[in-house]
Amino acid sequence: MRAAIVGSTGYGGVELIRLLASHPQVTVTSVISSSAAGTPIAEGFPHLTEIRTDLLDGVDPELIRSKADVVFLATPHGVSMKLAPQFLAAGLKVIDLSGDYRLKDGESYREWYKHEPAVQADVDNAIYGLCEVFGSEVADKSFISNPGCYATTAALALYPAVQAGWIDPDSIIIDAKSGVSGAGRGLSLGNHFSEINENFKTYKVNKHQHTPEIEQTLSRAAGRPVTLTFTPHLVPMTRGIMCSSYAKLTEKRTDADFVELYRKFYEGRPFVRVRPVGQWPATKEVWGSNYCDIGFSVDSRTGxxxxxxxxxxxxKGAAGQAIQNLNLMMGWDETWGLRFTPAYP
Incomplete structure (x- = not known):
């Protein structure tokens, strides 16, 4: 399969190039950047020197149609909604890494993204590709909306417990921390080294656009609307997200109960690793990989x-899950191109 990557000079696009270089069924035939057209990808990213690609193309839909079978859109929100319909109309498969098609309610998108929503028919056509939960819906489809990074981390942690009725969905509080690469490659004062180094800060308090995405997913698990508290923090590291999610139990449970529930729920899904009782994951233990590691602690004192x-x-929060979605879409082994053991330390 021939793949084009639009937005190939952002961190998500560059990671797609790196991962797809190891995919047994995919060849990257076009890397597209509106800001760097006509230059070799390795000129801006020397670590890709050994990966053969063409010069960076401009965003020319006709050119992309002639060179690709699937298009990954690693673009900012507001851009994908302009490009995706063109590629779909040309018969190409589209996997969108932006937030343009994640929220099914247009008013919610307008409120949280501060941008006009995509055409509702296109939104309805996009399959939300949280692989371990909705993977069966992805098969044989042509248009996938790749989940957000925070939303992936939080939803995988909470979906089984909410679906089983083990926790009160209205009591959920998610305390999330992310490395700086989550903000993208663009320059800003907030991402400046002297602002981030030896610092730890919260941002977008009660305003982060992944909040309604998490609520939308957990509402499907609960069978009713779910409203929760989500607070993101920025920590001085490059990669990684940790979510500490708190919820009230509906009845008495133990750590071992949760381990058993989650291992059964994610049985056969190779990229979710449930830790044994008394062992909790760290970001460095999944660095460079497509894994989501999950651990538990029940507090009998507070319930x-x-x-x-x-x-x-x-x-897992971007390029890896997008490739996993492609694998599921095509009916391939979902681990193809993603068999990376985490780099440690």
């Missing part, structure tokens, strides 16, 4: 459970 989940935000 609450804390669920800890970690991912690499550029892999």
């Amino acid at each position: 609450r459970v804390t669920v800890f989940s970690v991912i690499d935000n550029l892999v």
Whole structure:
């Protein structure tokens, strides 16, 4: 299969190039950047020197149609909604890494993204590709909306417990921390080294656009609307997300109960690793990989459970899950191109 990557000079696009170089069924035939057309990808990213690609193309839909079978859109929100319909109309498969098609309600998108939503018919056509939960819906489809990084980390941690009725969905509080690469490659004062180094800060308090995405997913698990508290923090590291999710138990449970429930729920899904009782994951333990690691701690004194989940935000939170969605879409082994053991330390 021939793949084109639009937005190939952002962190998500560059990670797609790296991962697809190891895919047995995919060849990257076009790397597209509106800001760097006509230059070799290795000129800006020397670590890709050994990966053969053409010069960076401009965003020319006709050119892309002639060179690709599937298009990955690693673009900012507001851009994908302009490009995706053109590629779909040309018969190409599209996997969108932006947030343009994640929220099914247009008013919610307008409120949280501060942008006009995509055409509703296109939104309805996009399959939300949280692989371990909705993977069966992805098969044989042509248009996938790849989940957000925070939303992936939080939803994988909470979906089984919400679906089983083990926790009160209205009591959920998600305390999330992310490395700086989650903000993208663009320059800003907030991502400046002297602002981030030896610092730890919260941002977008009660305003982060992944909040309604998490609520949308957990509402499907609960069978009713779910409203929760989600607070993101920025920590001085490059990659990684950790979510510490707190919720009230509906009845008495133990750590061992949660381990058993989650291992059964994610049985056969190779990229979710459920930790044994008394062991909790760390971001470095999934660095560079497509894994989501999950651990638990039940507090019998307060009647609450804390669920800890970690991912690499550029892999499982972006490029890796996009490739996993392609594998599921095509009926391939979902691990193809993703068999990376985490790099440690």
